[in-house]
Amino acid sequence: MKNKTKKVGKHTIKFDNPPKIISTYSIVGPKEGQGPLKTYFDEILSDDTCGKDSFEKAESDMMHTAIKSAIERVKLKEENIDYLFAGDLLNQITSSTFAARQLNIPFFGLYGACSTMAESLSIAAMFIDGDFATNVVASTSSHFSSSERQFRFPLEYGCQRCGTCQWTVTGSGAMVLSKEGNFPGITYVTTGVVKDYGVKDVNNMGAAMAPAAVDTIYRHFQDTGRKPDYYDVIATGDLGRVGKEITSKLLNEYGCDIRANYVDCGDIIFDEKVQKTDAGGSGCGCSAVVMAGYFYKKLMRKEITTMLLISTGALMSTTSSLQGESIPGIAHAVAIEFKDDYSPLKK
Known part of the structure; x- marks a missing residue:
């Protein structure tokens, strides 16, 4: 059996x-x-x-x-x-x-x-x-x-x-x-694969992490059969403006156009023109506070009901960078939905 x-x-x-x-x-x-x-x-x-x-x-x-x-x-x-x-x-x-x-x-x-x-x-x-x-x-x-x-x-x-x-x-x-309660639920998780395209510039984390984001997002849609327009929001965590642009462009080349509902937490947490934050935000706390603060409140108010959160990470260390290593990237995706009835998931 x-x-x-x-x-x-x-x-x-x-x-x-x-x-x-x-x-x-x-x-x-x-x-x-x-x-x-x-x-x-x-x-x-x-x-x-x-x-x-x-x-x-x-x-x-x-x-x-x-x-x-x-x-x-x-x-x-x-x-x-x-x-x-x-x-x-x-x-x-x-x-x-x-x-x-x-x-x-x-x-x-x-x-x-x-x-x-x-x-x-x-x-x-x-x-x-x-x-x-x-x-x-x-x-x-x-x-x-x-x-x-x-x-x-x-x-x-x-x-x-x-x-x-x-x-x-x-x-x-x-x-x-x-386990229970009338709250947003996690319906799918897509676990990422480490990707390394040879980026060594520690001042360009967005470029280092973007390939991992592309891979995980694409695999999520391949595995689930969903299309990008299923989600009200597709939010990468920590790519900033540069990484977001690369991710959007590469996914579009794969025939996966997410531009209509795609944001990046690092791109929206600061006002670059006023705050002088260059390519935007990053760090473990970036997707954490934007998800726990901004998106969770929007979910609870039913301003959005479906979202895909993809937190991205650069798996380097001070030692690896000083030794001339490139920067591996990883991205994990979590589908979060707030529905009165989750029964369609059981079909």
């Missing part, structure tokens, strides 16, 4: 009973709080150090606040959460582990660079659908200042930025997933 599989095609999982996103919380830094999406974020910091003596400690504090607040928003307690899936950009994902040490929740630390929000949502949804958990939290964070000095230059150096550079988002987003 053949085992029943929930796989659709080679890279996609379908949830007949979609795990629900029952709560979110988004916290951002001052610069993000001055951008076009400022009214959608739950908390805007006036001090990006959070009163701590380092930016790294501030980032961990942001994540702890986001996780605790998302749990409390639906009147749950730490003991009601079965697992925490979280990650960030810092060495040994210290923002996440140091936040988790203050929480009495079983913890899985994840690293997918800027793709980690979709990665954590994917695995959290699988755990719930597989009856391994009832309530799970998915969270990520990033901080401009901690990322700059780890991956680029000390802030004191005053390095001149180029047009393809992206501004790492200071922020953290957390989402609580559960």
